[in-house]
Structure formats: structure tokens, C-alpha cells
Amino acid sequence: MAGPTLRDVARRANVSIRTVSNVVNGYAPVSDELRSRVQAVLDELEYRPNLIARNLRQGRTGMIALVVPELDVPYFAELAREVITAARAHGYVVMIDQTDGDAEHERALLGRDSRATMFDGLLLSPLTISAKELRERGNRVPIVLLGEHIYNGSFHHVAMDNVAAAHDATAHLLGLGRTRVAAIGDQPYATGETAQLRTIGYRQAHARRGLPVAEELVVPTARFHRRLGAEAMDRLLALPEPPDAVFCYNDLLALGAIRALTRAGVRVPEDVAVVGVDDIEEGLYSTPSLTTVAPDKSVIARTAVDTLLSAINGTASSGAAEIVVPHRLIVRESTAG
Amino acid sequence: MAGPTLRDVARRANVSIRTVSNVVNGYAPVSDELRSRVQAVLDELEYRPNLIARNLRQGRTGMIALVVPELDVPYFAELAREVITAARAHGYVVMIDQTDGDAEHERALLGRDSRATMFDGLLLSPLTISAKELRERGNRVPIVLLGEHIYNGSFHHVAMDNVAAAHDATAHLLGLGRTRVAAIGDQPYATGETAQLRTIGYRQAHARRGLPVAEELVVPTARFHRRLGAEAMDRLLALPEPPDAVFCYNDLLALGAIRALTRAGVRVPEDVAVVGVDDIEEGLYSTPSLTTVAPDKSVIARTAVDTLLSAINGTASSGAAEIVVPHRLIVRESTAG
DNA sequence: CATGATGTCTACATCGTTGCAGAGCCCTAC
DNA sequence: GTAGGGCTCTGCAACGATGTAGACATCATG
Incomplete structure (x- = not known):
């Protein structure tokens, strides 16, 4: 089941693990001759980097989580689509969880055994959990709240007026x-x-x-x-x-x-x-x-992702961002005589 | 940013790292007195286990990925909902990716730099990629295909007739x-x-x-x-x-x-x-x-998740499962005079 | 009192990767 | 001739957790 590791490749190519790593990542200078020899072994063994190990080493996963009440509510599905697209533009992938509006489930997200630590950040569209609870249970993962509730400055927040x-x-x-x-x-x-x-x-x-x-x-x-x-x-x-x-x-x-x-x-x-x-x-x-x-769902998604990534990278301006996205009335048949 | 580790807790409680780990996991026997002392420090520092490290050690992540063409197509949103629910019942979470029906994107999923290695398994609903390509590019991650294409026995496959x-x-x-x-x-x-x-x-x-x-x-x-x-x-x-x-x-x-x-x-x-x-x-x-x-989307989701988890745990019967889920005609106004 | 079983706790190695410091080697320059 | 500077390449340590083996008491047993 488990694939070959850097060590396997290194042994077979008679080089150090570090050199194989350098070839894989294109980091340090490696002579053309050696590079192609290592590359050959990489191809032969079909080496794939173990991302978990890489993540552990680097302290980040490149994943953010999007938590919505219900994925089959079209608004959230369409929003999720935009979020996935926005995140991808920054090299991030998105884990989607749905709470079914269940308070317990929302709390579990932030609790001791949550998988929140596996993500670099959280986009949360909470239905039931209150700002107070969020503050108390908030863990170390950056959070951006989407579209619901009033959080008066405790968290980054993106919503329309x-x-x-x-x-x-x-x-x-x-x-x-x-x-x-x-x-x-x-x-x-x-x-x-x-x-x-x-x-x-x-x-x-x-x-x-x-x-x-x-x-x-x-x-x-x-x-x-x-x-x-x-x-x-x-x-x-x-x-x-x-x-x-x-x-x-x-x-x-x-x-x-x-x-x-x-x-x-x-x-x-x-x-x-x-x-x-x-x-x-x-x-x-x-x-x-x-x-x-x-x-503007696209703006909501992009803004939320940008804000979250700033928080993750520590480049955020101080304080919690309160971002209002524009909205507009679209008149169609149901009101147009 | 980074939270306390087992080591931090251990130092503060004057015990070994391993003992803290045992308290966290309730594994080996720990005396009541020591347990409560360690627990107190755990609470004080608000320790949260680093899941990435745990995953590396254990060789699994507890995450599966669901890949669909478009999340805002209601069928896929509803299916995603069911998949998330089914996976949760087994303690798994679901990462959702969408390909936009883009062949390149689907291929990238299986390619060298894919994040597929971060997941214990893949549920794939491919629009464009062919069975042949899948076979050639297939990596070591177990895959179950959903609802599309004809794959004549190369992969586990769940679909209606x-x-x-x-x-x-x-x-x-x-x-x-x-x-x-x-x-x-x-x-x-x-x-x-x-x-x-x-x-x-x-x-x-x-x-x-x-x-x-x-x-x-x-x-x-x-x-x-x-x-x-x-x-x-x-x-x-x-x-x-x-x-x-x-x-x-x-x-x-x-x-x-x-x-x-x-x-x-x-x-x-x-x-x-x-x-x-x-x-x-x-x-x-x-x-x-x-x-x-x-x-029956619920059956599709449950069957697909069950099949995938069997493959992950190696308890799958040999060969690729070809599972046909039932369907039924629901007559409503658009045909009922 | 010696023996072994039991119950607690600890040290070390390990998962697969990357950061860091430095080891060789070749070449140039004084 | 040798010091110094680039190149390549390597070994070690570390990320934070868990598996394994064993250390050390304590206790019952013969």
C-alpha cells in the first residue's frame, strides 16, 4: 500500500536522501547528470511525496475548511463553488463540512477532538453557535465568519448589509x-x-x-x-x-x-x-x-478567502476585519407586471 | 500561533511525553493521581493534539476526497450531502473538490503533485477522464467511481442502471x-x-x-x-x-x-x-x-463510502466491485394529466 | 528471603519530509 | 603554494505524535 519514500529512491540511486529531496523540489543546485539519474529512479518507482510528512515538517497543510449548515441548499452550494475556486487560485484546497444547523455539531468543530488543527484556517457559516461560545472555544486556527450573525468585532466577518x-x-x-x-x-x-x-x-x-x-x-x-x-x-x-x-x-x-x-x-x-x-x-x-x-457571492468568496489567507500568513492588519460586500436588486417576472 | 505540544505539557507536569500521550488517549494505565495532575496541565495549556503528526505516525488521515464536476449542480450537492453523512458515520471527513468537467484538472488530481496522498481514499465522479487514463495514472490511493462512464471491471464502481x-x-x-x-x-x-x-x-x-x-x-x-x-x-x-x-x-x-x-x-x-x-x-x-x-442517492453514497472504506482497510473482497443501485420512476405533474 | 507477577511510568526509535550547517572538490587569484 | 570562493552534495536534527521494550517499584507467593 505505502509507496516508495525518499529513502527508497536514495538507496536505489546511490545518493543521499537530501539530494533526492532537492531534485523533487528543484531547490538546491544539482548537477544535470545526477539530476537525471535521480529523476529516472523517481520515475521508475513512481515516487509521490508524502504530503502528510511534508505538512508536518512545514507546519501547514494547504487546506482550509468551509463549514456550512447544508450543502444542498443552493446558496451554500454556489458559495462553496466560489470558495473552492478562490482557494484554488492561491494553491489551497477546501474541505467541506456541513453541520445540519446542529449546535452540537458546530461545537464539536471547535472542541478538543476536532479536526480543525488539520487545516490552516476555517471559513465558518454558523447557524446556531453564538459569538460568545466561539470566543470561548476558539482555538488557534484563524477563522473567518461568513454571512450570519452579529459578531461585533471579535472575528473577521464577511457579509452583505x-x-x-x-x-x-x-x-x-x-x-x-x-x-x-x-x-x-x-x-x-x-x-x-x-x-x-x-x-x-x-x-x-x-x-x-x-x-x-x-x-x-x-x-x-x-x-x-x-x-x-x-x-x-x-x-x-x-x-x-x-x-x-x-x-x-x-x-x-x-x-x-x-x-x-x-x-x-x-x-x-x-x-x-x-x-x-x-x-x-x-x-x-x-x-x-x-x-x-x-x-455578490463571488466577491464574498474571494474576500473571505483573501482575509483568511492573510490571517494565516500573519500579514493581516491588526484587529478583526468587518467586510461588507455589495448587493443589488435583480427584478424578474415575479414582481415585474 | 502553534499550540502547546505533548512535550510542553510533559515538562510542565514533570512527566514523560509518553505519559501525557497516554492520558490524552486513555491508553495505558495511569494512576488516578498522575492522570488528574496531567489533565490539569492539559486543560491549563488548552492542549490540542496535532493531527498531522498523528496522521504521519499512523499512516492514515481519516479523510476521503469527493471529486465532482460541479458542486452547484443540485444532484452533486445532494449527493455530497449524503456522502458527508455516510462518511461521518464511520468517523471520516470529506474533502470536496470540483473539476468543472475540465479534463486537465481531473488529470492533475492523479498526477505527481496531486494532494491525493493526503487522503485515505478517493470518490471520483469523472466527467471526462477515460478509464484507460485512470488505469495508467492511478496512484496508490483506493478509488471508487461514481455514476459515470463504463469501466468494465478496472475499478470499484457504483451507479444505477x-x-x-x-x-x-x-x-x-x-x-x-x-x-x-x-x-x-x-x-x-x-x-x-x-x-x-x-x-x-x-x-x-x-x-x-x-x-x-x-x-x-x-x-x-x-x-x-x-x-x-x-x-x-x-x-x-x-x-x-x-x-x-x-x-x-x-x-x-x-x-x-x-x-x-x-x-x-x-x-x-x-x-x-x-x-x-x-x-x-x-x-x-x-x-x-x-x-x-x-x-437512490442515499444508497449510492452509503454504498460508495462502504466500498471505499473496505478497500482502505483491505477488507475488500478481491476484484473490483460493480454495484448497481436501484432507481424508480416518480410521477408528478409534468406528466400526470 | 528470593521469585515472579503486576502495575506505572519512561526512553528510544520511528513515521517521511525539510532546514541547516558543513564537507569535499575544483578553480581562480595573489 | 595556498587561501578563498563557488559549486555540489551529504549528514544530522527536527516537526509532534505513537509503538515497543523495558525500568522501577510494589506486592503476593512459595
Whole structure:
């Protein structure tokens, strides 16, 4: 099973281990004659460097870990793609773990037996774990947080402005002349910080127009899945006075809501306009196509990776970076009459 | 940056390195008194074992790599999720890499400088690389191939029966009384083996009913994406005699096709029925919801991981395993009148 | 009291690689 | 002639952990 080592090659070529290493890495000067002799043996034995040993010696692995709640949520899949691409540009590979939003699993990541020490750095998109816990359990591995929660300066953090994003989406709906704009996705409890920020933006947009928020139109959901979006929409449709527009806290909720509306014979956008957040590709091909607030995933990924690598290399400026990436509203059929 | 090592703990507790190691691992007997003294120092210094060193010593990393063409293709994202879950059950973590279907990238994976040696095994879902190349470049790491290509016994291989799956989908459409059933997704060139198998099944279903295949209804696509499905559908609709049903080689193509049909004012399924393959969650919430051939992704993932771990542990039965996982047709709105 | 079994703990070698210091050798220059 | 400087090449130590063997007490046994 185990392949040949530098020693095996060295013995066979009658040179020192160090010289073989030099040939492999092209480091120190090796005469052409010797180089080709060693190379021949390397080829013959099909030598492959043992990266674990190399890593131990060099104190780094060239791997970063990306931790997301659910990989089959398109937003995270698309983000993962960008992260992998961004990391590759710097010679890094990415290990992906998913927590299923399970707090225990997120904690285990940082605990004593975690594999975190195997990575040069961590990109974390935590759903449930709080900033306080992170601080207490934080290990020596550099961490960059992605897109969720409020961490007021304890960690590097990359995210879009959730309040502004929600405001823009809601303002768009109000600007269409809709008067009963619902919100699907609030999470008014400890770990739902992203959702809470979006609710703030939703209210802000109403306040700026001097409009009241009808509280029965704000529907919480435990998660951001299609099914929960459909269920929430069903409940809204059952109201005595149903909404004429819905701001969903992500695209999956929105697609579920559209599905519920279509099934109920309600026209989108004529009767109810729908906006989501995330700009997943699916929204481009749905019927109707989905208006959404698009964070720049590519910028998020590149920024996060760059920030993490700076931290790893110690070239980071002091203090925790708080980076806000731009977002923009993309209007499609679900709101365009 | 670097944390305390066993040596640091040992010095501080006035014991040997080995004893600290024993306390950490609970191996050899250590007296209660000494154990708690060492444990106190471990806690005080917040010792975390260096997994790289441990891995070097033990010759394994507890990591496997999953290589897929595109992570943001829902099928692969959902599969990745299952693989991560299956691996975790065995104490393994999963590194995910994506090749973008790029042959060079796939080759680099197996080449001299690949990081493959850092993993105990590889799960490979190759798009372009051929079996021959794999054999020639194969390194010492155990490999299990997923779902694509024909490898006639050179490697462990897990996949559904593509011919039967395509047959079932096509037969379903023909069974609805449709007479012009199109096929979207053929890839009649070297590396499109999965597509070719599906074309065989498509033809087989026609042959069994004694029906001819109208060749203009078989539309190739370079990849299996929504956009290409929509474009292919547009071309089919432009035919003098358009189809009344479409078998798409995966769900994304099907969703793109449905989008094109809806945009053209063609009713699904009344005018054109649509079937896909993969059973991605998106198809459950599309309008109309999507009839599809569902491979059991969970079984695929578990089987692949089990097979790989057997190979890693040397407990594999001799020879390359060729495992066929079951599939079933799930009828939804896109074909159910 | 000698013997051996048992229970704790330690020293050393080792995994495969790279950093470092220096050993030879040849050549030039004074 | 020999000192000095480049080239090549080598040996040793180290990264941080674990496997193995054995040292050293303690204790029961004959």
C-alpha cells in the first residue's frame, strides 16, 4: 500500500536522501547528470511525496475548511463553488463540512477532538453557535465568519448589509404600489440574527414611507426551505385580508411561496408579487422567474478567502476585519407586471 | 500561533511525553493521581493534539476526497450531502473538490503533485477522464467511481442502471399515448458515456413497442444545465412537427425545457409531457412539479463510502466491485394529466 | 528471603519530509 | 603554494505524535 519514500529512491540511486529531496523540489543546485539519474529512479518507482510528512515538517497543510449548515441548499452550494475556486487560485484546497444547523455539531468543530488543527484556517457559516461560545472555544486556527450573525468585532466577518438588503427588497414591493407586503422568514429568537436583521430592514422600508406593518403578515419560519415557504404562504392566503406582496428571506422560501400561490390559483405577480434573497440559479428558471436581492457571492468568496489567507500568513492588519460586500436588486417576472 | 505540544505539557507536569500521550488517549494505565495532575496541565495549556503528526505516525488521515464536476449542480450537492453523512458515520471527513468537467484538472488530481496522498481514499465522479487514463495514472490511493462512464471491471464502481432508467422514463411517456417523444441530452462522443447509455435505453423503449425513433427528436447538449435544456427545447418547438413529450437526461435540462415551454405558451403536460432524471428537490417545487427517475442517492453514497472504506482497510473482497443501485420512476405533474 | 507477577511510568526509535550547517572538490587569484 | 570562493552534495536534527521494550517499584507467593 505505502509507496516508495525518499529513502527508497536514495538507496536505489546511490545518493543521499537530501539530494533526492532537492531534485523533487528543484531547490538546491544539482548537477544535470545526477539530476537525471535521480529523476529516472523517481520515475521508475513512481515516487509521490508524502504530503502528510511534508505538512508536518512545514507546519501547514494547504487546506482550509468551509463549514456550512447544508450543502444542498443552493446558496451554500454556489458559495462553496466560489470558495473552492478562490482557494484554488492561491494553491489551497477546501474541505467541506456541513453541520445540519446542529449546535452540537458546530461545537464539536471547535472542541478538543476536532479536526480543525488539520487545516490552516476555517471559513465558518454558523447557524446556531453564538459569538460568545466561539470566543470561548476558539482555538488557534484563524477563522473567518461568513454571512450570519452579529459578531461585533471579535472575528473577521464577511457579509452583505442585511438590513439594507431587506430594505431594498421591501421598498421595491412598496414602490410597485403594493400595500399589504408580507414577510416570510423571521426568526425572533437567540440564533436567528440574520433573519432579525432582515426584519429590521423590512420595517425600516415601511417606516420610511410612513406605512404601518401589519403584524399578522410577518410569518416566522424555523428554517429557510422551500416547504416552509409554501406552508407560510398557505397561512397568509388563509388570512381574512391576504397580502398582495411577499418579501421572503431567501430564494428557497420564495420558490416555495410561489409554488403555494400557483397551486392556489393566485397569479404571480398580478395578485401577489414575490421577492427573495440570494440569487440562486434556480430563480432564473422558475415560473415565473424570481426577483431577488443578489449578494455578490463571488466577491464574498474571494474576500473571505483573501482575509483568511492573510490571517494565516500573519500579514493581516491588526484587529478583526468587518467586510461588507455589495448587493443589488435583480427584478424578474415575479414582481415585474 | 502553534499550540502547546505533548512535550510542553510533559515538562510542565514533570512527566514523560509518553505519559501525557497516554492520558490524552486513555491508553495505558495511569494512576488516578498522575492522570488528574496531567489533565490539569492539559486543560491549563488548552492542549490540542496535532493531527498531522498523528496522521504521519499512523499512516492514515481519516479523510476521503469527493471529486465532482460541479458542486452547484443540485444532484452533486445532494449527493455530497449524503456522502458527508455516510462518511461521518464511520468517523471520516470529506474533502470536496470540483473539476468543472475540465479534463486537465481531473488529470492533475492523479498526477505527481496531486494532494491525493493526503487522503485515505478517493470518490471520483469523472466527467471526462477515460478509464484507460485512470488505469495508467492511478496512484496508490483506493478509488471508487461514481455514476459515470463504463469501466468494465478496472475499478470499484457504483451507479444505477442507466439503460434501464432511460427505458423506464421513455416507456412511461409512450405509455401515456405520446407518439413523438424527444430526447434531450445525448452526447455522442468519447466521454459522454452516461448520456449514451441513456440514449440506448430511450431507443430500447421505442423498439419494444415497435415504434421508430424520429432522429430529429434526439437533441444533444454539451452539458446538463438548465440553459441548455431551454435552448434544446426551443429548437424542438421550432420543428415542423414538434414533440408531444420529452425525456431529459437530467432534471436541470428538464427544468430548463419546462421553462422554455411555459414561455412559449405550451402547456405541460397537456401539450408536452416532461420527464427528468436525478430527483433533485427543486423538481418537487417547480411549476409543474417534475416527473423524474430517482436514483437512490442515499444508497449510492452509503454504498460508495462502504466500498471505499473496505478497500482502505483491505477488507475488500478481491476484484473490483460493480454495484448497481436501484432507481424508480416518480410521477408528478409534468406528466400526470 | 528470593521469585515472579503486576502495575506505572519512561526512553528510544520511528513515521517521511525539510532546514541547516558543513564537507569535499575544483578553480581562480595573489 | 595556498587561501578563498563557488559549486555540489551529504549528514544530522527536527516537526509532534505513537509503538515497543523495558525500568522501577510494589506486592503476593512459595
